[in-house]
Amino acid sequence: MRVIEEGTLQLGPFTLQAISVPHEPVLDDHLPKMFAFVIDNQVLNPADSFSPILLNYKGIELLVLPVMAPFLTELVVANFVKQMQPKQILPVHDGYAKSFFLQQRYETYGPYVEKLGIQFHYLTEPGQAVIL
Numbered sequence: 001m002r003v004i005e006e007g008t009l010q011l012g013p014f015t016l017q018a019i020s021v022p023h024e025p026v027l028d029d030h031l032p033k034m035f036a037f038v039i040d041n042q043v044l045n046p047a048d049s050f051s052p053i054l055l056n057y058k059g060i061e062l063l064v065l066p067v068m069a070p071f072l073t074e075l076v077v078a079n080f081v082k083q084m085q086p087k088q089i090l091p092v093h094d095g096y097a098k099s100f101f102l103q104q105r106y107e108t109y110g111p112y113v114e115k116l117g118i119q120f121h122y123l124t125e126p127g128q129a130v131i132l
Contacts, residue, residue, distance in 0.1 A: 004035065015040050021049035024071035042132060048093075050080040060086050061132060066093035067105055074108065081113055088119040090130050099124065 006020045017038040023031040036046045036054060044057045045064040048071060063086035066072060081089070091109065094102055102124060110120040121130050 006035065017041075019053065021047060021051040021053060023048050024050060024069075026071050044084075044086070050076065055083055058083070058085055060084070062086060062088045062090055062130065064092050065089045067091040067109055068094045068097060077109070078112060081118065082116065085116070086118055088121065088130070088132075089113055090121050091123070 004018050006018050009016045009018065018035040019038065021034060021036045023034050025031075034047045034049065036044065036049055036051070038044050038057060038060075042061040043064065044054065044060045044062070046054050046066070048066065048069065050072075063081070063084055065077065065081065067077060089109075091106065094105065097105065106120070106122050106124065110122060113120045123130070
């Protein structure tokens with residue numbers, strides 16, 4: 001097992017940058033230590049954080065975006081997307097949703113971000129992928 005600390009790692013052909021970020025507030029006395037990750041300067045996975053430090057990656061090619069979680073609302077997500085201005089979005093953090101609800105969530109977020117000129121990937125079936 002390898003413990004990851006903040007900084008840049010070379011993992012095979014990939015450059016992975018780990019950024020210490022705070023977990024968004026939830027109903028718990030203890031929030032876990034967590035990292036956002038930037039892969040090859042093209043993909044940002046913010047984990048469970050919408051920290052202002054992530055604005056250093058404004059305009060990134062692909063934002064891995066939590067779309068459902070106890071710590072967020074549509075307005076929080078929309079504000080984060082407006083600030084980040086990625087070229088594409090890969091929605092995540094939605095695995096516990098029923099398929100009809102997932103489709104409804106994507107139909108809410110998709111048109112909103114597409115009006116901002118951002119491509120939204122509607123991945124509703126297992127095995128679907130995004131190619132950069």
